[in-house]
Amino acid sequence: MNVEGTILVGPEFEPVEGRVVVEDGEIQAIEEADTGSDSIVIPAFVNAHTHIGDSIAKEAGGGLSLDELVAPPDGLKHRLLRNTDRETKVDAMARTVTQMEETGTASFIEFREGGVEGVAMLQDALARRAVDPVILGRETEAAMHESDGFGASGARDGDFDQLRNATRRAGKLFGIHAGERDAADIHPALDLDPDFLVHLVHVEELHLDRIEDNEVPAVVCPRSNLVTNVGVPPIRQLTERTTVALGTDNVMTNSPSMFREMEFAAKLTDLPAETILRMATRNGAKIAGLNCGVIEEGRDAKLVVLDGDSDNLSYAKDVVRAVVRRAGHADIKRVHL
Known part of the structure; x- marks a missing residue:
């Protein structure tokens, strides 16, 4: 599988036009080439702290303090979880x-x-x-x-x-x-x-x-x-x-x-x-301890492909800055996980 576009390569996210060559879920090579693609290829995200059990209570408890919301054992979320x-x-x-x-x-x-x-x-x-x-x-x-x-x-x-x-x-x-x-x-x-x-x-x-x-x-x-x-x-x-x-x-x-x-x-x-x-x-x-989060050879091919020609991202002068400050769900073409 090849993924083409402007690739944010390595830990410094250098924008490189070309393709990511993927075999068996691993990045084999990053090849510079004139692809004519308007895609932007970034590493998939790692969300480093979540509590997704709270998904049963979205926007519950507005105005409550931290302890009232989540402190164990009787914060609002814990009471709701016990009763669900x-x-x-x-x-x-x-x-x-x-x-x-x-x-x-x-x-x-x-x-x-x-x-x-x-x-x-x-x-x-x-x-x-x-x-x-x-x-x-x-x-x-x-x-x-x-x-x-x-x-x-x-x-x-x-x-x-x-x-x-x-x-x-x-x-x-x-x-x-x-x-x-x-x-x-x-x-x-x-x-x-x-x-x-x-x-x-x-x-x-x-x-x-x-x-x-x-x-x-x-x-x-x-x-x-x-x-x-x-x-x-x-x-x-x-x-x-x-x-x-x-x-x-x-x-x-x-x-x-x-x-x-x-x-x-x-x-x-x-x-x-x-x-x-x-x-x-x-x-x-x-x-x-995961082998992803950066686009380089030998890494797991966990990638997000953005539409660089979306109304939101078109005409961006700094690709990395646009991804960080401006991109969103609507700009995603596909996700490779």
Whole structure:
């Protein structure tokens, strides 16, 4: 299979006209050529932090605080999940997975509530879908063993030492929320030696030093943080210290569109478009241990083909900037996952 157009090649997303040669799902070569195609070929996205169980409650709880919305065990989302039947929860998650697939997301890192049964419900929702998530079980060690790792709610919510040790022994991924409502849980989260931290809205200089020294990646979810009124993360400072990826967080409060997350992050920070696109692709893949997120030989051929001649993208003078700040679902020609 060949995919032709203006290809955003490598970690710097150099625009190259030509074709991506794909065999058995792997990029074999990138050939420069005059193709006459108006397509723009980008790596598929990796959404580095989601809670898609919340798909049953889109836009519920407007005006509530963060704790009122999502704090375990009795935040609004947890009450709604307890009172919703299994079939509805699976259907809602399946619809969100379909939406992510259609909007170019190859994988997502899911903090999956509900223990072993919660993991099983998401696995059921994934039936016959091309998106291949990294599922982090929550609440129990058994959920970790049934999934790809453990996603901790936050150091203030319990003692995670044993779960962290069990996850390490299993050779699996351990992520934890930190610094979302205040800075008090960031040092305790770092003491667990996590594989990555999520949110870091209230990160301080001493935390940044530890994050840099220990090479701990960060996942930021700026749209979510703004909606829950906790502030916005210092994304620029984080990118100067560590690997930073983007996540869309709770489906209850945000669509799982990485286009929307990129545009918001770009306009919030005015970071270079290439930096933001890396946060939505390569960096998330790096955290998740995936072989995608960048178009180069030997990578999995997870690709999104955009219509460069759409009314939205035509006459763009800077292709990467247009993809990050302007592109959307309507510009997609096809998705290769």
